[in-house]
Amino acid sequence: MQNHANFMKEERQAMLLATLQREGKLLASEWSERLNVSEDTVRRDLRELARQQKLQRVHGGALPRSKPMAAYTARQRHEPAAKNAIGQAAATLVQDGQLIFIDGGTTTLQLASHLPEELHATVVTNGPAVAVALAMHPFVEVIVLGGKLYKLAQVTVGAAALNEMKNFHADVCFVGLCSIHPQVGLSVEDFEEAHIKRAMIASSAEVAGLVIAEHLGTALQYVVAPTKALTYLITDGTAEDAGLEAYRALGVTVIKAKT
Amino acid sequence: MQNHANFMKEERQAMLLATLQREGKLLASEWSERLNVSEDTVRRDLRELARQQKLQRVHGGALPRSKPMAAYTARQRHEPAAKNAIGQAAATLVQDGQLIFIDGGTTTLQLASHLPEELHATVVTNGPAVAVALAMHPFVEVIVLGGKLYKLAQVTVGAAALNEMKNFHADVCFVGLCSIHPQVGLSVEDFEEAHIKRAMIASSAEVAGLVIAEHLGTALQYVVAPTKALTYLITDGTAEDAGLEAYRALGVTVIKAKT
DNA sequence: ATAAAGTTTGCGTGATTCTGCATGTTTGTT
DNA sequence: AACAAACATGCAGAATCACGCAAACTTTAT
Structure with missing residues (x-):
């Protein structure tokens, strides 16, 4: 029995x-x-770390070599196929130096974990889970929008979040879509959530909608914006090209992530 | 029959x-x-994920692969038993109908997960991780404070969060203490974090400080408040009673959680 | 529907890594 | 100088691992 x-x-x-x-x-x-x-094992560990210049070996123990001796490694995350592919595709739209909005929700959470490791950008989000995921990113600056937590979607909503949002103008805004229909537009099932998404879209130069194929062509109670408000529509590989034509006709750039 | x-x-x-x-x-x-x-299959999975840079393969298993994440989990690993006990003890201070502040950080995260299941209360927090933990609580209302994310401690900081805080007045405020000293008071290692904690304390009727025993009697760069600002000081069972006398003398109710 | 090609899995084999112990050497202290 | 603690080194047992192969299964082509 080793460990x-x-x-x-x-x-x-x-x-x-x-x-x-x-x-x-x-x-x-x-x-x-x-x-x-055993002490031998500790000694072996210390010897090894000393050889890597990570610490200074002394009789009886060890001393630090430098203050900013941060660990190694980079990042990670997981992948339900479709959302994963969408997240990956969406990540390619972000450029160095940009300020971006990332909506809360499960699809956009994938985007957060797929942001290029070397990206230097500022991310504004209303999803605590997105913030937690980005906490491990080495460079991006994260700004959390405050407000009441709407637990089902894990996003903050309400007047407070709305007000804060006005202090930013994003280059790109990534919105998770519960529902989109060519004629109806984007729609969601919660009133407050609709407001938040609308505000996000309003203060962004470009808007990217992330949606899994099965939600294409559906509609819900609260309309957020017309389809043409989108700059990009990102969906997964299982979407049918025929159905996507309607969005292209409205001037939306459709991106099909290969699964 | 494969699966x-x-x-x-x-x-x-x-x-x-x-x-x-x-x-x-x-x-x-x-x-x-x-x-x-079989173990082979797990190994194959790990090898594959390691090749995709999603984790760090090590003998016997795997470790995460992110700098800020590693730093944060290192904190989580530090004295988990003590933090757990402290969280449990702190949870008993909360009453139905109250509005409470919960500071971000690894110790207070334990408090969040130990809140009684039947509790009806409103929780205001600056820690996204706390919010995520509470998202599954059946009754408590969660309000997230917005602002810039300080990754090491996973808390939001900055003027935005500070402003929002002023809109609330809490019955109790739970602060994680990196450091406390009878004469110096509470202190932390980040300037912005100090501001946030100070604001929290200022707008609460009662203040509970959560601290693991080994941080008692220590001090850091930025002073948050004097010791007597505390109503409760909650620490773990390994704390020496002699050292705690100094806090009691200043009018603080000291609670020793049994480990 | 059937065949072929490609995945994925479990097992056997031998190689590699890790740990603790025994041995003898170095270091620091009295 | 004498002693103990800390140390390096080599070795053996155990756990872990990589590789190849065959069986079960899936997908694609016919």
């Missing part, structure tokens, strides 16, 4: 580095106990 | 990534059992 209730090698090393950064020093003997491994 | 009661490849991989993001760690052996597949 079962215990930590893995890289995990241990990450913890060692973290405490070094936090506390400025580290005793090998103490950590062999705390990590449930 | 019957079992999962498909992409489904599995999505689950692996999701738990990695949620728990910060993943054992191959454990998940081969949980997913009803």
